[in-house]
Amino acid sequence: MTRRGRIVAWTGGVLGVLLLATAGVGAWVYQHLDGNIHGVDIGIDGKRPANLSPGSKNILIVGSDSRAGANAKYGKGLTTMQSDTLMVLHIAANHKWATAVSFPRDSWVEIPACTRGNGSKSSPHHFKINEAFSIGGDTGNITKAATCTIKTVEQNTGLRIDNFASIDFQGFKGMVNALDGIEVCPKHAIHDKKAHLDLEAGCQTVRDEKALGYVRTRYSVGDGSDLGRIGRQQEFMKALGEKAQEKLTSPGALYNFLDSATRSVTTDRDLDSIDALTDLASTVKDIPSDRLTFLTVPNYYRQADVPTDKANVVWQYPQATELFSDMAHDREIGAAGKKKFAEAAKNPVTAHSVHVRVLNGTGTSGQAATAAAELRKLGFTVTAIGNAPAVDRTTITYPAGLGTQAQVLAGRLPAIKATESAEATPGDVTLTIGPDFAAKSGNTE
Numbered sequence: 001m002t003r004r005g006r007i008v009a010w011t012g013g014v015l016g017v018l019l020l021a022t023a024g025v026g027a028w029v030y031q032h033l034d035g036n037i038h039g040v041d042i043g044i045d046g047k048r049p050a051n052l053s054p055g056s057k058n059i060l061i062v063g064s065d066s067r068a069g070a071n072a073k074y075g076k077g078l079t080t081m082q083s084d085t086l087m088v089l090h091i092a093a094n095h096k097w098a099t100a101v102s103f104p105r106d107s108w109v110e111i112p113a114c115t116r117g118n119g120s121k122s123s124p125h126h127f128k129i130n131e132a133f134s135i136g137g138d139t140g141n142i143t144k145a146a147t148c149t150i151k152t153v154e155q156n157t158g159l160r161i162d163n164f165a166s167i168d169f170q171g172f173k174g175m176v177n178a179l180d181g182i183e184v185c186p187k188h189a190i191h192d193k194k195a196h197l198d199l200e201a202g203c204q205t206v207r208d209e210k211a212l213g214y215v216r217t218r219y220s221v222g223d224g225s226d227l228g229r230i231g232r233q234q235e236f237m238k239a240l241g242e243k244a245q246e247k248l249t250s251p252g253a254l255y256n257f258l259d260s261a262t263r264s265v266t267t268d269r270d271l272d273s274i275d276a277l278t279d280l281a282s283t284v285k286d287i288p289s290d291r292l293t294f295l296t297v298p299n300y301y302r303q304a305d306v307p308t309d310k311a312n313v314v315w316q317y318p319q320a321t322e323l324f325s326d327m328a329h330d331r332e333i334g335a336a337g338k339k340k341f342a343e344a345a346k347n348p349v350t351a352h353s354v355h356v357r358v359l360n361g362t363g364t365s366g367q368a369a370t371a372a373a374e375l376r377k378l379g380f381t382v383t384a385i386g387n388a389p390a391v392d393r394t395t396i397t398y399p400a401g402l403g404t405q406a407q408v409l410a411g412r413l414p415a416i417k418a419t420e421s422a423e424a425t426p427g428d429v430t431l432t433i434g435p436d437f438a439a440k441s442g443n444t445e
């Protein structure tokens with residue numbers, strides 16, 4: 001897949017606006033399409049990450065799997081909104097490069113306390129990252145769904161999210177149908193009841209439910225992981241973008257495409273107009289193709305840490321920390337950085353491989369045991385617990401040679417810096433609990 005073609009994999013509905021910017025449509029059509037876009041007021045409570053690179057933008061993009069109306073058949077018994085695709089697009093302050101990072105929906109992360117649709121608060125806990133959208137959207141309220149998702153991404157990445165955009169199932173189908181379908185070439189037949197899809201092997205044109213089913217299918221293709229689905233979605237969106245540029249030459253086809261796209265787009269207030277989305281699309285279009293970097297957050301199967309969990313992935317540290325730090329500080333990752341992450345993914349340092357000694361420096365009995373229990377749930381191997389002289393804040397220390405292991409632990413405990421110490425126990429990373437530990441760890445499970 002060419003980098004230029006993959007632009008549409010993360011701009012979603014912005015593709016239509018890009019086309020609109022170069023088409024001579026009438027004013028009434030412009031006003032109608034502008035009115036289609038749904039803008040929401042998003043207010044994030046609590047402490048948020050600092051903006052470390054003024055002028056750059058982090059845009060959270062969600063493929064919304066709402067189960068309302070015509071979408072209800074895709075989730076029998078489900079009443080909440082769902083997020084099927086989740087990514088962050090970082091546009092550099094100088095507009096000369098960009099990075100798009102996909103988050104597998106099965107990423108096992110901490111979900112912060114969020115306001116549900118009925119006004120009640122959820123409790124912090126660990127689960128799949130896409131649950132954040134459904135917690136806030138339990139009554140179909142996309143404002144709260146977006147808010148909870150932004151809080152979750154910010155808390156787990158340290159990135160300040162500037163804008164939000166989502167597009168739902170029905171809009172996706174409408175765009176595909178306006179192009180008379182998209183050709184796909186599966187190597188093997190696909191029969192997936194959950195995705196409502198039956199396809200024979202070989203090249204064929206899909207539209208309507210088959211197009212939607214193709215990008216949603218998971219369990220009947222490859223290893224059944226969300227990682228494989230991300231790749232198929234990007235390939236499909238590349239084909240959609242190329243065909244749109246080729247086919248949308250008649251006013252009727254262009255209008256149908258844009259009407260479907262804009263009806264299904266929801267953004268924050270800063271992006272809820274044709275003009276704002278056109279500006280964004282123009283910025284993306286002007287970035288050189290060799291400076292567009294696309295990657296999935298480094299991860300590995302959680303089963304390596306928790307043998308009973310065969311359904312989720314965890315982010316790979318310290319690589320994930322490095323990736324998010326680069327984005328936060330507006331540092332270009334580029335092809336070299338992407339290659340480095342890919343090489344590290346071949347031999348991840350798992351949480352289970354990290355031996356942790358937990359010491360209680362709070363002066364309150366039982367804190368080391370509580371922390372040790374939390375670490376075991378995350379997959380770490382706790383070798384010992386004990387007491388330490390009182391400390392003001394939580395620390396991580398390690399002996400020579402265990403720097404990477406210490407960073408793996410630090411990656412899961414935000415704002416705790418790991419330091420090498422000649423006094424650290426050989427073979428162990430030492431976590432000394434301070435009074436701040438509950439706030440840093442979330443104390444959730």
